[in-house]
Amino acid sequence: MGNKVTFDYSKAAKFISADEVKSMERIVEQSKEVLVSKSGAGNDFLGWIDLPVAYDKEEFARIQKAAEKITSDSEVLVVIGIGGSYLGARAAVEFLRHSFYNVVSKEVRKTPEIYFAGNSISGRYLSDLIQVIGDRDFSVNVISKSGTTTEPAIAFRVFKEMLEKKYGKAEAAKRIYATTDKSRGALKKLATEEGYETFVVPDDVGGRFSVLTAVGLLPIAVSGADIIKLMEGAADARKDALEKPFAENGPMQYAAVRNILLRKGKQIEVLANYEPSLHYVSEWWKQLYGESEGKDQKGIFPASVDLTTDLHSMGQFIQDGSRNLFETVLNVTDSEAEIVIGEEPVDLDGLNYLAGKNMDFVNKSAMNGTILAHTDGNVPNLMITVPGQDEYSLGQLFYFFEFACGVSGYTLGVNPFNQPGVESYKKNMFALLGKPGYEAEREELMKRL
Numbered sequence: 001m002g003n004k005v006t007f008d009y010s011k012a013a014k015f016i017s018a019d020e021v022k023s024m025e026r027i028v029e030q031s032k033e034v035l036v037s038k039s040g041a042g043n044d045f046l047g048w049i050d051l052p053v054a055y056d057k058e059e060f061a062r063i064q065k066a067a068e069k070i071t072s073d074s075e076v077l078v079v080i081g082i083g084g085s086y087l088g089a090r091a092a093v094e095f096l097r098h099s100f101y102n103v104v105s106k107e108v109r110k111t112p113e114i115y116f117a118g119n120s121i122s123g124r125y126l127s128d129l130i131q132v133i134g135d136r137d138f139s140v141n142v143i144s145k146s147g148t149t150t151e152p153a154i155a156f157r158v159f160k161e162m163l164e165k166k167y168g169k170a171e172a173a174k175r176i177y178a179t180t181d182k183s184r185g186a187l188k189k190l191a192t193e194e195g196y197e198t199f200v201v202p203d204d205v206g207g208r209f210s211v212l213t214a215v216g217l218l219p220i221a222v223s224g225a226d227i228i229k230l231m232e233g234a235a236d237a238r239k240d241a242l243e244k245p246f247a248e249n250g251p252m253q254y255a256a257v258r259n260i261l262l263r264k265g266k267q268i269e270v271l272a273n274y275e276p277s278l279h280y281v282s283e284w285w286k287q288l289y290g291e292s293e294g295k296d297q298k299g300i301f302p303a304s305v306d307l308t309t310d311l312h313s314m315g316q317f318i319q320d321g322s323r324n325l326f327e328t329v330l331n332v333t334d335s336e337a338e339i340v341i342g343e344e345p346v347d348l349d350g351l352n353y354l355a356g357k358n359m360d361f362v363n364k365s366a367m368n369g370t371i372l373a374h375t376d377g378n379v380p381n382l383m384i385t386v387p388g389q390d391e392y393s394l395g396q397l398f399y400f401f402e403f404a405c406g407v408s409g410y411t412l413g414v415n416p417f418n419q420p421g422v423e424s425y426k427k428n429m430f431a432l433l434g435k436p437g438y439e440a441e442r443e444e445l446m447k448r449l
């Protein structure tokens with residue numbers, strides 16, 4: 001135990017019988033078998049299962065070197081990507097590093113500022129970012145498995161032009177790092193022509209499962225986080241997920257319990273955290289589960305709240321609204337930074353009863369009180385305990401969720417490794433933008449607008 005990520009569904013006991021768990025255990029064991037024997041739908045996208053132990057060591061060393069170079073020659077790194085080519089890195093940097101990473105002094109941070117771009121089509125956002133960079137030295141890590149995704153492609157055009165104007169074409173090429181398919185796609189072609197250093201998104205790893213490839217690792221390494229420890233955490237979680245029996249297997253139990261709850265009409269899972277630094281872990285998790293399970297008119301809708309913040313906005317609904325949800329709490333046990341509440345001579349705010357207590361005690365009391373209140377309000381509560389705010393814990397958590405997602409998706413009866421639904425908006429957008437080849441669709445859509 002100690003430094004391991006664990007799962008506990010004891011607080012949901014009144015919603016789930018032991019018989020149900022027993023019966024679902026068999027089903028998830030079958031799903032696990034389908035997953036690890038690579039005999040199910042989407043089985044050409046299972047490279048993530050062995051990544052923590054079978055990653056490309058030569059590339060890993062190149063990632064570390066590139067991170068050192070970026071740190072030595074750039075004040076800013078712009079990371080361009082969307083979805084799985086963005087969320088894992090942002091989740092890790094925000095969880096592992098300073099809460100005010102980009103604005104804390106360079107002496108504290110020691111590494112370049114990191115900004116994420118290409119995750120929207122907002123011109124305002126890009127022009128504000130250009131202003132923030134100013135005339136400072138910067139580098140770009142452009143990440144796109146397909147190499148053709150519109151949002152990052154537009155942002156890359158902008159920053160490539162900016163780099164080339166500032167440094168000239170040859171020097172700019174040394175500041176562009178492209179993470180993409182090993183041989184195909186527009187970005188790979190451009191990188192080869194222009195001589196950018198490239199990193200690979202393996203063929204058999206889908207975007208939302210790619211955080212432990214160069215996709216996540218390069219920006220995470222630039223932030224100064226220890227990517228070796230991150231991989232160690234993932235490797236240990238992999239061993240446990242593959243080898244531990246159901247009674248000791250967190251991701252298997254999580255996959256089982258969420259499928260039991262879904263079958264009882266709990267169609268929404270709310271991932272709740274009590275640390276603002278987990279916000280983007282939840283965003284990463286939402287893509288992982290949303291794209292993997294939301295298909296064939298099925299699935300659990302993954303939602304998230306940051307607590308206690310959202311108890312003052314969404315708390316009413318969770319406590320008392322439609323009873324179609326369950327909650328999974330991410331509980332970080334070990335909080336490093338301690339702020340002790342002081343005593344006031346006059347107790348105007350009535351807080352003197354907390355004098356001498358640290359904020360983590362207050363936060364954990366809020367968490368425990370909320371779990372019981374929500375349970376009383378008929379929201380089944382599950383808990384994933386994260387032992388520390390460190391790389392080893394996060395590596396485990398990433399793998400825990402990925403493994404559970406594969407098992408859960410097969411249990412639901414879908415292909416967890418495709419995402420056919422995301423093409424529909426793209427088709428319409430291309431038609432409305434007048435992309436060649438979409439003329440007929442454009443005419444139809446224009447009539448409907």
Ligand SMILES: O=P(O)(O)OC[C@H]1O[C@](O)(CO)[C@@H](O)[C@@H]1O
Nearest residue numbers: 083084085144145146149207422
């Ligand atoms: O890395 P790419 O190919 O740019 O894709 C980014 C994201 O876009 C999607 O393909 C959806 O359009 C996601 O699955 C993926 O994570």
